[in-house]
Amino acid sequence: MERLLETMEQRLYGQKTNIRFMAAALLAGGHVLLEGVPGLGKTKMARTLASLMGGEYRRIQFTPDLMPSDITGSVIYHTKENEFQTIRGPVFANIVLADEINRSGPKTQAALLEAMEERQVTIHGTTYRLPEPFLVVATQNPLEYEGTYPLPEAQLDRFLFKLMLDYPGEEQERQILKGHVPFETEREQAAGPVLSLEDIRVARAHAAEVVVEDSIIAYITSIIRKTRDSKRVQLGASPRAGIAILMASKAWAALEGRNYVTPDDVKLVARPALRHRLLLTPQAELEGGNSDHIVQETLASVPVPR
Structure with a gap:
């Protein structure tokens, strides 16, 4: 890697x-x-x-x-061979x-x-x-x-x-x-x-084995739930967002050569993992806010585990 x-x-x-x-x-x-x-x-x-x-x-x-079949593929009929043939798409x-x-x-x-x-x-x-x-x-x-x-x-x-x-x-x-x-x-x-x-399959297996302590799990949970409490957010992060941060933190730790996740790993991946999952209120958008600001404020307000 x-x-x-x-x-x-x-x-x-x-x-x-x-x-x-x-x-x-x-x-x-x-x-x-x-x-x-x-x-x-x-x-x-x-x-x-x-x-x-x-x-x-x-x-x-x-x-x-562009049609859905242009992505997934389709079935065509061959008159000469008198049978249907599946054409797989570029996906x-x-x-x-x-x-x-x-x-x-x-x-x-x-x-x-x-x-x-x-x-x-x-x-x-x-x-x-x-x-x-x-x-x-x-x-x-x-x-x-x-x-x-x-x-x-x-x-x-x-x-x-x-x-x-x-x-x-x-x-x-x-x-x-x-x-x-x-x-x-x-x-x-x-x-x-x-x-x-x-090699990638092996690296994925190693990343899946990275240790995540309970305090880090609680930290990720607090970040996810905090996004739902903000008055500037119309739709907060879902449980799938928490899973995304968890898996991304383990992968980031593996890239850094560690077999354990730190709070810094969580902070690094939180912004790209959450920015597209938060729906801001119209008032917040009119004030020039964006999801990155919300994520940054959330990270600053959640206590970091020791």
């Missing part, structure tokens, strides 16, 4: 923290929603991760005319990039729900298991809302993290320009995978 992180950081400048969150999501078995303006490397981040882990990668461009991959997911209608967005939550797809009444590991990386543009369909709370809750990509610093942007090569050249020069799918 350290080799994976180091190689990704060499190819994606200025995204060190988000890269580690992506790796943590991979270990925790969760999915990631990337939000940022065009040109910040959202697609490249998913493509690079797939190439370095030796997994199968598929990209789905979400458009208003049957280790890493699936759902590009601009908010540009398709709710029916198509919902086609990902079963795949993301149950790790399976039903085509014409037959259920098919998805490959493991399975990671959905969805992107959306925070600026363009015309002709888009905001993700419903039920689907947002399926994402382990919501990561915000911002403009790089001046030195980092200089490094991006200095190291730029055309896509074809980059693909030819790309090294092979630094770890196998089996």
Whole structure:
């Protein structure tokens, strides 16, 4: 995993923290929603991760005319062979990039729900298991809302993290320009995978064995319940959000080389794990508040276990 992180950081400048969150999501078995303006490397981040882990990668461009069967697959009839044949969709991959997911209608967005939550797809009444590991990386543009369909709370809750990509610093942007090569050249020069799918399965097993003391469990519970008490929040975090923080904390601790979770691990993963799960009141939004502020206030108000 350290080799994976180091190689990704060499190819994606200025995204060190988000890269580690992506790796943590991979270990925790969760999915990631990337939000940022065009040109910040959202697609490249998913493509690079797939190439370095030796997994199968598929990209789905979400458009208003995209149908659910374009994602999951369909059944066609061969007249010559006089039989039905199942055509599996692009969701049957280790890493699936759902590009601009908010540009398709709710029916198509919902086609990902079963795949993301149950790790399976039903085509014409037959259920098919998805490959493991399975990671959905969805992107959306925070600026363009015309002709888009905001993700419903039920689907947002399926994402382990919501990561915000911002403009790089001046030195980092200089490094991006200095190291730029055309896509074809980059693909030819790309090294092979630094770890196998089996390595990831083993790393996931190690992350699952990370110890979480009762005091940390109580700390996570207090954070989740505190979000529901805020008068600026219309919808607080659900129990699934607590599970997300728990699993993400264990994965983060594993990436740090520890077999136990600390309160600092919980604090680090709380913001990306909760920012998309809190629904603010209209008054709070008018005052310029956002979910990150609520999470920060919540963390500051909950006593840290010793």
